Amino acid sequence: MQDLLGFDKMVTPIIIRILYFLGLLGVLVMTVVSLFQGRILPAIGILVFGAIMVRVYSELLILLFRIHDNLVSINQQMKDRNSSGQL
Template sequence: MNNFLNFDKMMTPALIKIIFVLSCVASIICGFSLIVQGTNAYFGGSILVLLGLLVMVAGVILSRVYCELIMVFFKINENIQKVANQSGNGGTPIQAPPVRTTRSENPENTNL
């Protein structure tokens, strides 16, 4: 329960699988309905049938790509946590060195 409240364990990767299945089912249903409408149409039915097939195939592929892109962010987060835990400083962030500027500190030499 403590991992859940502190957001140490992410729920979204488990939900992504459900979202993927639901989006695949939705694209197949939409594609099938376009095919049925195309077979019942008097004019332009072949276009609807082809569009239905395209929706079925492209919908599944695009939903898979979308879910994989979301999962990439979570994999990056997991790998960053592993690196932070292995760094030997207890997972605390490492301070960046100060940034040096090349501008002159003399205010008379400021040419913008």
């Protein structure tokens, strides 16, 4: 609980994963709507490119948080190294 209140642990990656699945659901709904309208080729395009774009956007957002986690880890290692007297 202290990690969440102190902003030491990020909750946004979990939210991004939920939004990813909601985005895929949205792509699926748009595909079905296009199929019911008789637009087969646009439906296939929405399904393929929509799913790819949702995935790429989600991965880019998660990448930012992984970079943050790695920087925090490096910072902690540097603090530990400096406190033990090593340079």
